[in-house]
Amino acid sequence: MSRTKVAGTPILLAIDASAAVLAEIARxxxxxxxxxxERLVRKDDNETERLRLTLAVAxxxxxxxxxxxxxxQLIIRGRQTLRDDGDFLFRGIARRQFQRSFQLKDGMDVVGASLRKGLLIIELTDPSSTHVVRKINISPSL
Structure with a gap:
């Protein structure tokens, strides 16, 4: 169920995406x-599937x-403002803008986002992946 689109276009962010597919996307x-x-561990079968998307945005x-x-689509943009905050002898840290897009699987939702130590962490849920067991009663034939 995973599909990829290359050259900066959106990728499908699906629970069943394999490591090989995601490595190809990254390249x-x-x-x-x-x-x-990252797939987060579920505590029980009734809990929804969760993913953590972490971007390095130092x-x-x-x-x-x-x-x-x-x-x-989940769209993440970074736009740094131009600052003249010093007399640099050498500037090796890039100041670049970016946009990353991820095509969300139907039913996926973003729970929240946080920025810690240069990492943007976005948590997602997939309620459709909840494992539900239903018992079907068998009625006697008439």
Whole structure:
């Protein structure tokens, strides 16, 4: 059920995405900022499936980052403001803008986002993956 689109276009962020597919996605296109996709352990079968998407966004503050869900896509943008905050002898840390898009599987939802130590962490749920067991009663034939 996983599909990829290369060269900076959206990728399908699905629970069953294999490590090989995600590694191929990471190699395609610009690759900035780098990211991880982690499946979080469920405590029981009735809990919804959760994913954690982590992007390395060192140098960006909360107000320079934007996380949107639009038409089934998770869009993350980083826009650093130009600052003349020093007389640099050498500037090796890139100040670049970015946009990453992820096509969300139907039913997936963003729980929240946080920025810690240069990592933007976005948590997602997939309520459709909840394991439900239903007992079907057998009625006697008439």
């Amino acid at each position: 395609s296109g610009d690759g900035y900022p780098p990211f991880n996709v 140098g960006f503050s909360e107000n320079e980052l934007e996380v949107l869900v639009e038409a089934g």
